[in-house]
Amino acid sequence: MSLIAQDIHVAFGKRDVLRGINLTALPGELTAIVGPNGSGKSTLLGAITASLPFRGRVSLSGRDISVMKPWELAAQRAVLPQASLLAFPFTVIEVVRLGLQSGTAGHRSEVPMQALARVGLAHHAGRTFQELSGGEAQRAMLARVLAQVWAPVENGQPRWLLLDEPVSSLDIAHQLQVMEIARDFARAGGGVIAVMHDLNLTALYADRVAVLAEGQRLALGTPSDVLTNDTLSRAYGCALRVSTPPPSDIPYLLPHAASA
Amino acid sequence: MTALSEIVTAPRDRLSGARALHWVLAGALGLACVASLQVGATEVTLSAMLSKLVQGEALSQIEQVVLFEIRLPRLAMGVLVGAALAVSGATMQGLFRNPLADPGLVGVGAGAGLGAILAIVLGALLPVWAIDLAGNQLTPVAAFLGGWGSTLLLYRVSTRHGRTSVATMLLAGIALGALAGALSGILVYIADDRQLRDLTFWGLGSLAGASWAKVLSAGPLILISIGAALMVGRGLNGLALGEATAAHIGIDVQRLKSTAILAVAGATGAAVAVSGGIGFVGIVVPHLLRLVSGPDHRTLLLNSTLLGATLLILADVTARVIIAPAELPIGIVTAVLGAPVFLWILLKRRGLVEL
Numbered sequence: 001m002s003l004i005a006q007d008i009h010v011a012f013g014k015r016d017v018l019r020g021i022n023l024t025a026l027p028g029e030l031t032a033i034v035g036p037n038g039s040g041k042s043t044l045l046g047a048i049t050a051s052l053p054f055r056g057r058v059s060l061s062g063r064d065i066s067v068m069k070p071w072e073l074a075a076q077r078a079v080l081p082q083a084s085l086l087a088f089p090f091t092v093i094e095v096v097r098l099g100l101q102s103g104t105a106g107h108r109s110e111v112p113m114q115a116l117a118r119v120g121l122a123h124h125a126g127r128t129f130q131e132l133s134g135g136e137a138q139r140a141m142l143a144r145v146l147a148q149v150w151a152p153v154e155n156g157q158p159r160w161l162l163l164d165e166p167v168s169s170l171d172i173a174h175q176l177q178v179m180e181i182a183r184d185f186a187r188a189g190g191g192v193i194a195v196m197h198d199l200n201l202t203a204l205y206a207d208r209v210a211v212l213a214e215g216q217r218l219a220l221g222t223p224s225d226v227l228t229n230d231t232l233s234r235a236y237g238c239a240l241r242v243s244t245p246p247p248s249d250i251p252y253l254l255p256h257a258a259s260a
Numbered sequence: 261m262t263a264l265s266e267i268v269t270a271p272r273d274r275l276s277g278a279r280a281l282h283w284v285l286a287g288a289l290g291l292a293c294v295a296s297l298q299v300g301a302t303e304v305t306l307s308a309m310l311s312k313l314v315q316g317e318a319l320s321q322i323e324q325v326v327l328f329e330i331r332l333p334r335l336a337m338g339v340l341v342g343a344a345l346a347v348s349g350a351t352m353q354g355l356f357r358n359p360l361a362d363p364g365l366v367g368v369g370a371g372a373g374l375g376a377i378l379a380i381v382l383g384a385l386l387p388v389w390a391i392d393l394a395g396n397q398l399t400p401v402a403a404f405l406g407g408w409g410s411t412l413l414l415y416r417v418s419t420r421h422g423r424t425s426v427a428t429m430l431l432a433g434i435a436l437g438a439l440a441g442a443l444s445g446i447l448v449y450i451a452d453d454r455q456l457r458d459l460t461f462w463g464l465g466s467l468a469g470a471s472w473a474k475v476l477s478a479g480p481l482i483l484i485s486i487g488a489a490l491m492v493g494r495g496l497n498g499l500a501l502g503e504a505t506a507a508h509i510g511i512d513v514q515r516l517k518s519t520a521i522l523a524v525a526g527a528t529g530a531a532v533a534v535s536g537g538i539g540f541v542g543i544v545v546p547h548l549l550r551l552v553s554g555p556d557h558r559t560l561l562l563n564s565t566l567l568g569a570t571l572l573i574l575a576d577v578t579a580r581v582i583i584a585p586a587e588l589p590i591g592i593v594t595a596v597l598g599a600p601v602f603l604w605i606l607l608k609r610r611g612l613v614e615l
Binding site: 049050051069070071073074075078079081085086087088089090091093094095098099125126148 | 555
């Protein structure tokens with residue numbers, strides 16, 4: 001039932017970006033991938049989503065993704081890219097419908113409107129996508145991704161949300177909103193893998209965290225196990241101080257803590 | 261959550277409107293066909309012929325020739341060529357993710373032209389069995405191959421990591437067009453007198469040379485290509501999100517691209533082979549339709565086919581009557597109407613970073 005990436009190698013030209021990464025993500029959990037710029041986070045997600053050539057093996061509920069057809073993959077997992085590209089003046093609701101499989105109820109389905117309501121954009125459904133602000137566009141793309149795998153579990157199989165920096169251009173309220181959506185998806189039995197920059201949000205929402213540095217996996221575990229002074233300082237190459245303020249004892253980083 | 265979706269209802273659906281437009285455009289095409297049969301350089305009119313038939317009279321020799329040997333084949337060719345140009349424009353724009361991509365503007369037409377000229381000038385050098393096999397399909401097929409090669413080359417040059425650079429596409433198209441034009445020029449030099457005459461008629465960019473033979477030679481390739489283009493609508497919608505995301509929503513991107521490129525090359529090639537280069541239909545028609553009914557390719561491709569045929573027929577009627585009994589090359593009419601629209605799109609997009 002899990003998503004398993006085994007011994008993933010990716011090279012861009014002569015540069016080894018990923019050097020033998022293993023990652024297992026479980027349904028029902030939000031797995032975050034963190035690490036410094038250039039550590040290979042997005043590249044790892046690219047391999048998991050079969051968007052770029054890699055060596056190694058990725059399996060989804062026991063099936064090797066390299067033998068699965070695009071539409072079989074699309075039925076099981078949806079991918080939110082970092083940048084929201086769109087050619088031609090589609091409306092917001094039309095963009096969300098693009099995520100629907102041709103076999104499903106098509107344009108009469110209520111799922112797209114519900115997905116838009118979920119990200120708080122139902123009132124913009126009829127607007128042209130290009131008129132949206134950067135943050136709204138990112139949430140509209142999230143709605144498209146949600147519409148694609150609307151039921152977190154289908155026919156007893158978990159479905160997956162694979163998110164590349166889902167909160168990168170959002171204000172604080174919408175960062176929380178999007179992370180709640182991702183966590184709810186996992187709580188309902190689906191699987192979520194999210195590439196994250198914000199370590200505090202990661203600590204707050206992730207069930208499991210993989211820390212990458214220089215194309216290798218430095219640590220994998222719960223936020224409390226992994227988001228430690230030692231691991232983070234090694235990963236990011238600078239002194240950091242993590243505190244665990246009561247009552248939740250969730251790890252918390254302050255930038256000025258580095259020099260304290 | 262349910263409460264939210266009850267409060268805000270889905271906006272007006274452009275897809276059903278675009279589907280209704282199929283019927284409107286089909287009707288318009290019917291009317292344009294009647295107009296095209298009605299008018300011409302001679303006094304013969306469709307209405308007069310019809311009233312004769314209703315009264316049980318036979319058509320005169322002249323009327324029969326005008327209707328069956330001149331106007332009908334010209335109408336059939338106009339429908340085929342207009343549909344082919346518009347649908348290949350719409351398909352190419354979807355493939356390149358850009359409303360300025362038009363086979364005529366980015367060198368695909370010139371590549372197809374080179375193929376056609378090669379067939380006209382050097383076709384006789386082919387082994388006899390090959391000529392027999394190709395029959396009347398030799399020129400369209402050669403034009404198709406030329407168009408295919410140039411589309412493939414253009415896509416390779418201008419697309420990196422699934423994103424197409426418009427500037428590269430337009431500039432590469434200029435280079436491609438110049439190269440194909442130069443090679444065509446060399447072929448014109450070595451052509452003999454009879455071939456030169458063929459080339460001159462061919463290069464006018466007109467429906468004036470229409471004949472049943474030409475309709476039969478270009479028709480099959482155009483119909484197959486239109487059929488192929490009509491199947492890639494959903495895929496082209498997905499491609500609007502970029503190649504990677506198109507794959508993520510379940511589209512077989514490689515197959516989509518090869519089908520679209522073959523459809524563009526087939527429709528452009530066959531249209532160029534029988535009518536020379538008629539410009540701007542492929543850019544104006546899809547653009548107008550996007551303004552009216554949105555960019556959804558599932559309806560845009562069929563609507564482009566219908567409107568392209570209609571507009572080309574009307575342009576041909578205009579070309580025939582405006583300085584009758586002489587006639588303008590139809591390429592002039594389409595350029596006068598089309599070039600400003602092209603500039604308009606360009607100006608509107610100048611503010612965007614895409615160029």
